[in-house]
Amino acid sequence: MPPKLAVWKFASCDGCQLSLLDCEDELLTLAGEVEISHFLEASSMIAPGPYDVSLVEGSISTPADAERIRHIRRVSRRLVTIGACATAGGIQALRNYADTEEYRSVVYAKPEYVATLAGSTPISAHVPVDFELRGCPIDRSQLLEVISAYLAGRRPGIPDHPVCFECKMRGTVCVMVAHGTPCLGPVTHTGCGAICPAYGRGCYGCFGPATRPNLGSLKTWLGSIGMSRPDVDRAFATFNVAAFEEQPDDPP
């Protein structure tokens, strides 16, 4: 029996699930190695669990979500979160720093029909997670690496360093040093292949904070090259806002 793969969705835009469908050259091979048992974005066929690997997209934002993720954990041998929402709460975690009640009353015609939690939280805040794959969206090569690693019974080879490593290895001229373009690369987890700086733009931090980043030092420097403090704060308040907010002020 091939291992069973399941894909689950919570509060998210579906972009990370699409990254799996986007594995065009490898999709048939993957389908030959695993039984895709639950992947509603691709097929309405559902095979019963338990599942060997569950890929979970999205953050927990409703009481029903909080229940459902516990069920998914129970029926999954390995649970891998895919993307910034599942790993850090996503851009919707901006509401963690605002009044959710006010949003609910303003946005919805019948707010009483909307059951929501006050915050948007990562999967790991609710159940144990075996691996967290970063990114908004995830990188499909990294996704294939994680699946390949589990199929082979080895640790996924996902590096744990900042984006700067990738820029230097691919020979990209540093946009911050050479152009004065603000860049979050020095404190952002690698994984995208340093795409933005290769096109002359600063890193937006889609993959969230690198392990033990020195945010305070970079924020001071961004100020010294001309960014206002509100702009600096806004730069960190995007797809991984909660993960950046959680970082200690002290240097690593």
Place this chain on the structure above:
Amino acid sequence: MPWILDGLADLHGALRADGYTVIGPTYRDGAIVLAELASADDLPYGWGVTLEPGGYRTRRREDDAAFAHSAGPQSWKPFLHPPRVKLWEGRRTEDGGFSIETEEETPPRYAFLGVRPCDLRAIGVLDHVMIGGAHPDEAYGARRTGAFIIAVNCTEPGETCFCASMGTGPRADTGYDLVLTELIGEGRFLAEVGTGAGAALLDRIPREEADEAVTEGALAEVAAAADRMGREMPEPEGLRDLLAGSLDAARWDDVASRCLTCGNCTMVCPTCFCTTVEDVTDLTGEHAERRQRWDSCFDLDFSHLPGGSVRTSGKSRYRQWLTHKLGTWHDQFGSSGCVGCGRCIVWCPVGIDLTEEVAALREEQEERRD
């Protein structure tokens, strides 16, 4: 005997005719990078640079000098010691075993055109590390022994340069096939021979004998550059002892408050050589690869042992880097690991300046003594 070359088109052409891939400085994305030069026209004529800690800007010069810029974002390291190398691949065989294939890639034959004296010394340091010991890296050796090196003496040191205090420049001493000195504003170059291969190449291209006055004038310009270094390494001869005696210095906390542990200093350093090895398998499990890639002592995984990383604080990682580069490198390889190119100062995103850190460590040591 020194010669005068009128431009570098003939030199470039002769190298190409010999089958060399000519690598040299060229303008790209607001920087003077090292890349393949399709012709001598690709050289960054008329470009200068303005450097500061954490800052690099190109600027137009009033002349059309080709080599009036100091160290750029890369050294020659990526060509000799590439960031990513596939070591071997394995395939499952029908009898249930597996086969190992090592690609016998023919390394490109590089001609490095425009190696500054600091970088020339760096290649020597890297040679010692990579092929000078009991376990030489054969792939490095193949790329290195095939390389033809044309050094260019430095007449335009930058604001972050300190080769003079490290004893590595501004004039190239050994390790080149040819060395050029640009006669700025004339479009001509003084050429001196370092090896038989260099002499043979010069024999094939148009040139004039350089008279003594021109030679002396050009070399005087090089010597004068030593006084225009933007930085100085304080008391370089005492660095090994300074670092060995500074393990508990308070300065490490100060620098750690600024250090991003992003690893840029190690990536741009022309002598940092560390790599790690990654094994990957594909979805089918029929095919595996072992890959080598650059690593850095600033990466948490670099010191990962059972139980976790040994150097978790930024302080311990910066201290490791500087102590190895300037101190224990002497014990390990018999020289300093620093050649004074200043790249780690410029390309540090927050402008950490190792000459300043060394000066602070020195001051702290002296205070402790008093």
